[in-house]
Amino acid sequence: MDWLTQRCPPLAAQSCLRPGCLSWLLVVMAFILSYPMLRTISLELHSVVTGSYLSGTHSVAFVNCPNEQIAKDIARTILDKKLAACVNILPRASSLYFWKGEIEEATEILLLVKTKTSKIHELSNYIRSIHPFEIPELFSLPIDQGNPLYLKWIEEGVAEN
Structure with a gap:
């Protein structure tokens, strides 16, 4: 977590509003929100490639x-x-x-x-x-x-x- 505070130091009790920090935060949030969909797609792809069973089908x-x-x-x-x-x-x-x-x-x-x-x-x-x-x-x-x-x-x- 130190790397985040070094990259985005607090600005006098305000959250970091620098463009680089916001972009990074958006990428992290997009990944977190899309994780279930990405997991499903990767499991289906793995099932097709390996011929294994996709649990819950x-x-x-x-x-x-x-x-x-x-x-x-x-x-x-x-x-x-x-x-x-x-x-x-x-x-x-x-x-x-x-x-x-x-x-x-x-x-x-x-x-x-x-x-x-x-x-x-x-x-x-x-x-x-x-x-x-x-x-x-x-x-x-x-x-x-x-x-x-x-x-x-x-x-x-x-x-x-």
């Missing part, structure tokens, strides 16, 4: 359904619309939750939806439009690592916009 979405038939119907329409490459249907999840101030208990069917992270918003909108629950459960987690061939298969199974 794919996601698993979780959706609860009231029964198996509705779960199968939702899973099939998700696949028909190419919003996912695979949907696992896990039977009989016991759920306890607050609803309108009361503790409720239900048996639900859990869907695990494997898709591209870029499709999560569209998937969420679609599920909200067809789901029988007033507030359907839908959340997703990014896939950090996995079998490269499986991740490529997900990529190929989900439609581009």
